[in-house]
Amino acid sequence: MSPSATSDLPISPSPFRPRILVPEKVSADGLALLTDLYEVDIRTGLAPDELISLIPSYQALIVRSETKVTAAVLQAGRKLKVVARAGVGVDNIDVSAATAQGIIVVNSPSGNIVAAAEHTVALLLATARNVGRADGTLKSGKWERARLVGVEVGRKTLGIIGLGKVGMKVARMAIGLGMKVISMDPYASPDLARQAGVALVEKLGDLLPVVDFLTIHTPLLASTLNLLGEAEFQTMKPTARVLNVARGGVYNEDALLKALDEGWIVGAGIDVFTAEPPAPDSSAARLAAHPKVVATPHLGASTVEAQENVSMDVCAQVLEILRGGLPTAAVNAPLILPEEYRKLQPFVRLVERMGSLYTQHFVGGKGGMIGGRRFELVYQGELAGVGNTRPLFAALVKGLVSSISDSGGRDVNIVNATLIAKEKGIIINETHIRESEGLVYASLVTLRSYGTAGEHGDGQKTQVIDGYVSGRNIYISKLDRFAANFTPEGTLVVLHNYDEPGKIGSVGMVLGKHGVNIRFMHVASLDPETKLELARTQSETASESGVSQDKENGNGNRDPANEALMILGVDGGVTKEVLDDLGKPEGILNVSLVRL
Structure with a gap:
């Protein structure tokens, strides 16, 4: 994938080389765009107080999901022009504080679309065929073939909440598997949905009772936090399975545990949690260990190709901003297509x-x-x-x-x-x-x-x-x-x-x-x-x-x-x-x- 930020501005080294801090592992292919012009410091494993003490010397900060870019970090970063998230979500960045200080926050909204969609389909098939439990029992020396009978996904109904780029990619893959797809997204284009073969509904109440599988692809906002709780799970088929490769917290984790224990639904494929890694004895930890759950440690964007894509994308935008140009995916400004x-x-x-x-x-x-x-x-x-x-x-x-x-x-x-x-x-x-x-x-x-x-x-x-x-x-x-x-x-x-x-x-x-x-x-x-x-x-x-x-x-x-x-x-x-x-x-x- 080529960088999404481009410019006609000439590249010319300056005697003053702005500094870029990279406190997490980011693909070298993207960082190579910056090293000739800027001083790129890779300092992984920084504690919060160490980050605050170091950040005043830097003009740019490139992070993934682990580094918490708090208001204190941003206030200390007096020279910061841009904070780049090598990925989609910016839950770990105080965007409001950045905006108040005139710091651009950019992400890569398209770099890991394929990876996230493919992982969703992988969890869908794994929950349908009990792949996680089958692998575990076989490794422990058991042969439980009769207890692990699955279901076919062909001719089943997949519900998608959030028909954005990832949601649409999942929809097309599911249709390729012979599934019927319906979606709820008040911002989706009816024409695009119709062309893709996706039926749109207006309310959750029209979606939840009829789906065999449910996946959510929305950002974590006040309106989507705990979007599905006990009341919503109870309206679903007892044979339904839910998936989450978006953001932890969209499903209420306590409610999801109860839904699995009470038999309101039959299974779940979960890649993201409210706390990562899940704290011992937390709802997220109990969910990850639940026998009816196929759990993965936030692998939605963890492919070689996706990591290269998002690194190239955000590093190109950092380069552009430091040269006085335009980003193409500023989170705290309208997206520039x-x-x-x-x-x-x-x-x-x-x-x-x-x-x-x-x-x-x-x-x-x-x-x-x-x-x-x-x-x-x-x-x-x-x-x-x-x-x-x-x-x-x-x-x-x-x-x-x-x-x-x-x-x-x-x-x-x-x-x-x-x-x-x-x-x-x-x-x-x-x-x-x-x-x-x-x-x-x-x-x-x-x-x-x-x-x-x-x-x-x-x-x-x-x-x-x-x-x-x-x-x-x-x-x-x-x-x-x-x-x-x-x-x-x-x-x-x-x-x-x-x-x-x-x-x-x-x-x-x-x-x-x-x-x-x-x-x-x-x-x-x-x-x-x-x-x-x-x-x-x-x-x-x-x-x-x-x-x-x-x-x-x-x-x-x-x-x-x-x-x-x-x-x-x-x-x-x-x-x-x-x-x-x-x-x-x-x-x-x-x-x-x-x-x-």
Whole structure:
């Protein structure tokens, strides 16, 4: 299985090598993705207090199921950016505490799907044919063939609670064995279930009385803890068998023991327990030792292939996060599906550059501020149909603060972006416009900033930046009132000037004098809507005064309809002296330096 986190960001070793702590055995194939760039410390068998004392030096923590990542651990981990769980469940991680501190928690929701499904089917067959008891008695020298008559699974009914990826895989395998499958899952797609041959029911009461085998594939939440108790077991067939390769605690263990002892059900196949390993004399221990139970020590994901898969998956995500990219399975943020990731990645770069361009051009170049302003991200066209735009929100926050923060925005991620925006006094709203009539591009992103009139000394209440993606390339198509078409990368000099003969030559001479090379130049004129508005205003002014009027703008009497932006991509050091010299000629209204 290939890593599920990908990026266009270049890999370049840094003199400062972030440290990654691995306190459990994790497949070396995944760790190999990290060892060239980061210091990976494998320290197995750490006691809780040892983990707390060590964690302040690390930027990432990779665990499986044994290490308890408590609030105390997370609070001590002042440098932590990510906690990665090499597996599915995150019961051993205080996700709320991580979120409060802006730490991303990732897992591998798909790396062990096949392993978990196959183990479920293995337990199903083992309970049906009494494999556990038969093996034990034969090893003890007994021959109890007559007492161990089993049942066939073909033509029997399997009930599945939770028709997610593992549940669906189990369903398809069971159908292959000739079983009838019914499921209860309020979030399942009826169309997908129908295509797979699975019948959906709405309530447990419709499921439990009719199944011969029952398996549960849900996370352990408040709503699923002790989902099946005494009352539920009593509604099942006395010949029914239950399976659990999901999470201990979904079945109430005391109730399950009583159900087996009272004959409410005939058997169980259990791989997970509320405490692992089960404490002596606990309900979990009595359940594991029960003669009607086939018990395994949490082997659902214990295959060579699954361990490699989850290791590759989470290590790829750790790599991506430490490089400033996006995870694909953040537990404390919306899941980014691979197809969404591929679609969003270029737009994430675009929106981050738009935010950085805004801060450097409108704030740095004109003496304004971003705190207290209200921003709006407008998605038009195909992009408006993407449900999870959290990465775009985070990218905007990162771009807005990158040029004014000590970390360069590297501390912003999809988990803490909202908190950082709030701290900076930034308000961001998102608008989706699916209609694409009149839209030149498949998708268009617009960034609008609202503030008080005259805040930037130019009488403009609202600033606008438009951008689009073509292939893997990103472009800015509008900068404030000016129609443009340039790639937002590298060092840019943006001149707001009157479009008059000689301007380009004078700018070239200044840059040449200072040894600054021009890579590209783009002249952006006023957009048609602004030109019409200016023409209407001038017409009204002339009509009121009876004479033709030109608007005074501090550079002589010039027609504001002739304003333009000159956008230069340059190589070389652009100092304050260079910017001052560029702003000296008559007709130059403003000069800003943007580094992207």
